[in-house]
Amino acid sequence: MTIDQIRRLVAMVGPESPTLEYKADMSTSIAKAVAALANTYGGLVLVGVTDDRKVTGVKEKTLERVSEHCHSAIEPPWVPEIVPVPMDDDSGKYVLVIRVVPGVGPRPLLIEGAAPVRHHNTTHPASWQQLAALFAESDTQVQSDPWAIRPPNAPRDSFGDADEHVDLSIRSGLNIAIDPRAAWLPLREQDVNQLADALNGSDLVGQLTDLISGGGGCSIRKFHRRGHNRSRTIRLQWQGLPPGWTSSHPVPVEALLSAEVPGGYGQTATHLLVHLDVTIRIANWLRMQETHWVPANGSQQDRPEPDWQINVEELGGLMDALVAALVDQHVVSSLAELAQIDSLAVPQPRVLHMVTARRPIPQILDTGRLTAIPEAGNSHGAHLLADPGLDLTDPGSRHDQVDAWLVQTALDAGLLGMEELLTSRPPPRATN
Secondary structure, three states: OOHHHHHHHHHOOOOOOOOOOEEOOOOOOHHHHHHHHHHHHOOEEOOOEOOOEEOOOOOOOOHHHHHHHHHHEEOOOOOEEEEEOOOOOOOOEEEEEEEEOOHHHHHHHHOOOOOOOEOOEEEEOOHHHHHHHHOOOOOOOOOHHHHOOOOOOOEOOOOOOOOOOEEEEEEEEEEEOOOOHHHHHOHHHHHHHHHHHHHHHOHHHHHHHHHHHHHHHOEEEEEOOOOOOOEEEEEEEEEOOOOOOOOOOOOOEEEEEEEEOOOOOOOOOOEEEEEEEEEHHHHHHHHOOOOOOOOOOOOOOOOOOOOEOOHHHHHHHHHHHHHHHHHHHHHHHHHHHHHHOHHHOOOOOOOOEEEOOOHHHHEEEEEOOEEEEOOOOOOOOOEEEEOOOOOOHHHHHHHHHHHHHHHHHHHHHOOOOHHHHHHHOOOOOOOO
């Protein structure tokens, strides 16, 4: 993090929020702020920023004082991550960024025997119901664990058999801590409709449409409720259908957002689990075609070989668009409404899974400019973690992350040359 990023964050957020607090200097209230964030959604404490949002900085020794204060005041003793960010005015001062991730430290954290929690922009002691829930979280999935987003299951057909038509499935998602008020409320229809509208306005739709026919001539079924939807479960489906498609054919390209508030008899709901999946079956569609295929560039060409491949640019663009949809401000706002929390408390996606069905990655990926390692074996997927230091709402940072994922995917598949290939890859187009 840089001082310019801190200034942009302060300007964007404005007054303190449920996930952000300002402290002008060392204060005995810092430990209480840290404990409250840890007991609720997590967030940041910026030491060296005044209540009226002036970035003034603090002396270097303040870091040691803050660390000692947290260790002595918090029960059980715990010190969060503290990142000193130097000022750019030759003052020798720093802004201390205290990062509080829920689930990394013990819960609840106590201050003088009480468990502080955040509510809107204020801090107050937890009620006995909130305290009981915090003590009961011994086996609760938390936002800090990216592997809470599991790989997609092998797709199944209507008879429950493995769907051999699938070329590629890609998944990312979010594990969002909900406000206690949402633990017993149904997921509101209005919020679900807003989520569907936000997804339909995201760049993901354009990226998926381009995979079918270059954006022209295809039929689009927008994100809408379909399948198993209940008071605590959402299922929103998008489908892209090329010219000539009939209901007897498997859908060539589809996306599915599923969201669930896990909880039931004997369990307290604590998180909203969101999965965003993309499933591609283009090879099967090509095998069934009698006419010419129209590729993404819109030019005509002879019917291709039946086994479809995705090139590096398309795969990178798809990864980028999938993540961009989950950090889109309208999508995030809709998810925050469902979880009854501030949008700043919605985490960013930190994992992406890719799974292939009948063909391994080297056969799915266009490897014309890559070199296979002899006897490297086959890979039918990739499980990719995001760098937690990157802000995935920033197109440049997201581009860097996607490049790292592409390199890892190639190496795991026994392919060399991806790093050199990516030096000429243009940045992804701007998202909505």
